[in-house]
Amino acid sequence: xxxxxxxxxxxxxxxxxxxxxxxxxxALPGFGSGARAMGxxxxxxxxxxxxxxxxxxxxxxxxxxxxxxxxGFKYSxxxxxxxxxxxxxxxxxxxxxxxxxxxxxxxxxLRGSLVIGTSxxxxxxxxxxxxxxxxxxxxxxxxxxxNDYSEIPFELYLTDDDYNTKINGRLNQAGSxxxxxxxxxxxxxxxxxxxxxxxxxxTLGLGNGSYENNxxxxxTDPLGxxxxxxxxxxxxxxxxxxxxxxxxxxxxxxxxxEVKLGMLYQVKDxxxxxxxxxxPRTFTIKERYGIEAASYWGxxxxxxxxxxxYKSSVEYEISTPFKFTGGxxxxxxxxxxxxxxxxxxxxxxxxxxxxxxxxxxxxDLNKDVQSSLRAxxxxxxxxxxxxxxxxxxxxxxxxxxxxxxxxxxxxxDKKFVTFGLGYLLDGELSFxxxxxxxxxxxxxxxxxxxxxxxLQDITLHSAVFGVxxxx
Amino acid sequence: xxxxxxxxxLMIMPFILSGCYTVVDMGxxxxxxxxxxxEKDYEETxxxxxxYSGSHYGGYSDYYVLPWWYSITPVTVVSGGSSDDTPTHTTxxxxxxxxxxxxxxxxxxxxxxxxxTGSSATRSSGNNSSGTTATTPTPTKSTSxxxxxxxxxxxxxxxxxxxxxxxxxxxxx
Numbered sequence: 327x328x329x330x331x332x333x334x335x336x337x338x339x340x341x342x343x344x345x346x347x348x349x350x351x352x353a354l355p356g357f358g359s360g361a362r363a364m365g366x367x368x369x370x371x372x373x374x375x376x377x378x379x380x381x382x383x384x385x386x387x388x389x390x391x392x393x394x395x396x397x398g399f400k401y402s403x404x405x406x407x408x409x410x411x412x413x414x415x416x417x418x419x420x421x422x423x424x425x426x427x428x429x430x431x432x433x434x435x436l437r438g439s440l441v442i443g444t445s446x447x448x449x450x451x452x453x454x455x456x457x458x459x460x461x462x463x464x465x466x467x468x469x470x471x472x473n474d475y476s477e478i479p480f481e482l483y484l485t486d487d488d489y490n491t492k493i494n495g496r497l498n499q500a501g502s503x504x505x506x507x508x509x510x511x512x513x514x515x516x517x518x519x520x521x522x523x524x525x526x527x528x529t530l531g532l533g534n535g536s537y538e539n540n541x542x543x544x545x546t547d548p549l550g551x552x553x554x555x556x557x558x559x560x561x562x563x564x565x566x567x568x569x570x571x572x573x574x575x576x577x578x579x580x581x582x583x584e585v586k587l588g589m590l591y592q593v594k595d596x597x598x599x600x601x602x603x604x605x606p607r608t609f610t611i612k613e614r615y616g617i618e619a620a621s622y623w624g625x626x627x628x629x630x631x632x633x634x635x636y637k638s639s640v641e642y643e644i645s646t647p648f649k650f651t652g653g654x655x656x657x658x659x660x661x662x663x664x665x666x667x668x669x670x671x672x673x674x675x676x677x678x679x680x681x682x683x684x685x686x687x688x689x690d691l692n693k694d695v696q697s698s699l700r701a702x703x704x705x706x707x708x709x710x711x712x713x714x715x716x717x718x719x720x721x722x723x724x725x726x727x728x729x730x731x732x733x734x735x736x737x738x739d740k741k742f743v744t745f746g747l748g749y750l751l752d753g754e755l756s757f758x759x760x761x762x763x764x765x766x767x768x769x770x771x772x773x774x775x776x777x778x779x780x781l782q783d784i785t786l787h788s789a790v791f792g793v794x795x796x797x
Numbered sequence: 798x799x800x801x802x803x804x805x806x807l808m809i810m811p812f813i814l815s816g817c818y819t820v821v822d823m824g825x826x827x828x829x830x831x832x833x834x835x836e837k838d839y840e841e842t843x844x845x846x847x848x849y850s851g852s853h854y855g856g857y858s859d860y861y862v863l864p865w866w867y868s869i870t871p872v873t874v875v876s877g878g879s880s881d882d883t884p885t886h887t888t889x890x891x892x893x894x895x896x897x898x899x900x901x902x903x904x905x906x907x908x909x910x911x912x913x914t915g916s917s918a919t920r921s922s923g924n925n926s927s928g929t930t931a932t933t934p935t936p937t938k939s940t941s942x943x944x945x946x947x948x949x950x951x952x953x954x955x956x957x958x959x960x961x962x963x964x965x966x967x968x969x970x
Contacts, residue, residue: 366958375848391862391863391865392860392863393865421829432865433821433822434822434864434866435821436820436821436822437835437839438817438820440819440821518819520815520819520884521818522818522838524948598848657848658852662848710853712849712855713855714854714857715850717855717856717857721858750860753859753860796860
């Protein structure tokens with residue numbers, strides 16, 4: 327009976343490993359795209375008067391009067407300082423990506439403005455790395471946790487024939503989690519002046535990307551707690567347990583589409599007001615998931631599972647909620663101040679099965695999303711000052727991305743400061759650079775709830791370089 | 798299929814949108830009423846209200862403000878005599894020259910007598926395919942000015958106001 331239960335849980339726990347975190351990963355806004363916007367803390371909804379507008383507020387592109395060709399690259403460095411049972415470890419990972427590319431074509435008008443364009447904008451950057459290592463004095467372990475819903479400990483001789491294990495915590499736990507991948511979107515936009523100084527815009531985006539999560543976990547018995555204990559009775563080599571190794575590899579192929587509506591009103595040369603509505607984005611995910619696990623014994627014996635038995639391939643959709651953004655910018659003698667707020671209710675994210683997950687599993691997952699996530703209001707602030715005699719600009723910004731998880735303290739909100747510089751050459755060629763520093767806290771569970779938790783201090787350094795040419 | 802629909806929608810969007818406030822210049826004949834409306838609106842438009850106009854934005858003014866289908870004609874030469882104390886100004890005029898760019902002459906054949914006095918197109922490229930001609934006067938520049946003349950950066954606040962609404966008639970072509 328237990329075996330039946332284990333088999334059914336195997337499918338639930340191994341084959342269908344989707345969690346709320348998967349929805350959060352895609353629903354979170356990216357860190358912005360474009361050197362000018364990033365330099366201003368991505369407070370760009372009430373600006374958007376260049377190719378980046380297709381990504382921020384398509385109405386803004388109607389303010390562009392010349393052809394524009396632009397592009398930029400981004401380099402990011404994520405550092406993760408983890409604390410695990412009192413031990414601190416530092417790990418980092420870097421990424422270099424095409425950040426943006428844009429082409430704008432203003433159509434000649436007798437009155438008003440009509441601009442069409444296309445752009446590529448980086449969206450998510452999944453880059454991350456975490457190492458952890460600590461001795462868990464508690465009576466829990468990954469082996470015990472897996473034994474509740476899989477046959478892995480049984481196959482590795484870590485249990486008796488009735489799936490009972492003598493392992494009862496008190497193991498050293500170490501490992502790493504390496505994350506990589508990104509998404510980007512191709513936008514097709516149109517912006518026009520619907521009434522004098524009132525601009526409307528629409529962006530249709532087609533995106534794709536990938537995500538890889540490589541998790542490596544080990545449990546060892548440095549104090550010899552289980553030395554002399556035959557974990558699988560009748561198998562004498564199991565009386566000297568040394569190490570349990572568990573690796574998972576998650577691969578996503580991601581495709582999605584999005585629709586963004588924008589409005590921008592210009593109040594003479596004094597101020598602009600911008601509004602955008604981002605319709606729910608639907609991500610289609612083709613997922614491949616695999617597990618490798620092994621046990622190591624004092625006799626030098628190593629036992630492994632057959633990875634082919636623990637592979638799964640499923641396809642499903644995650645739709646993210648509406649996003650509403652409102653912003654205002656003020657123009658004061660060469661100084662532009664910009665601020666915006668974005669509202670998003672993460673609890674409205676939804677999973678939808680395409681093949682392989684099953685309706686009831688998806689239903690439970692959506693209940694989890696609803697009960698564990700919340701609505702948030704994010705803020706962006708930015709400033710840009712033009713030094714007219716040298717045609718240069720300096721920028722600074724600050725923005726937050728609140729944690730989507732209910733009850734998370736403010737330490738878990740992402741906070742960013744940004745700086746930027748711009749220089750205009752011959753009135754046509756604009757060079758822009760931006761630097762962004764972000765910091766926040768996070769935690770991760772190896773298994774269970776607060777039984778093997780990594781507390782993480784994360785910092786992000788990111789630099790963007792962009793060029794745009796207007797002619 | 799979804800991609801195709803997106804692209805199709807985007808392609809027809811300009812034609813749907815044209816005719817609201819925005820009037821796309823396709824060389825089309827315009828109705829009398831619309832011409833009047835456009836001209837009235839043009840007179841009321843203060844291009845000095847652009848977000849980036851004026852001396853505060855230097856070369857960025859043109860970067861943002863000047864449409865690609867306009868040419869730049871720097872005019873208004875104020876040498877200020879021989880006194881070095883007198884500031885010099887070079888103002889770039891973006892305003893359409895009503896003498897040569899009368900929208901009413903776009904109405905498909907009226908004034909098509911060939912006298913050329915009122916049949917210029919608004920494009921600077923001089924495309925004659927619609928039977929119109931574009932005239933771009935030789936840029937004039939103050940001999941005492943150090944300004945390159947290619948920017949709308951008036952060197953004073955007055956320049957900001959004048960950047961789009963000069964009545965000198967030098968002509969945005």
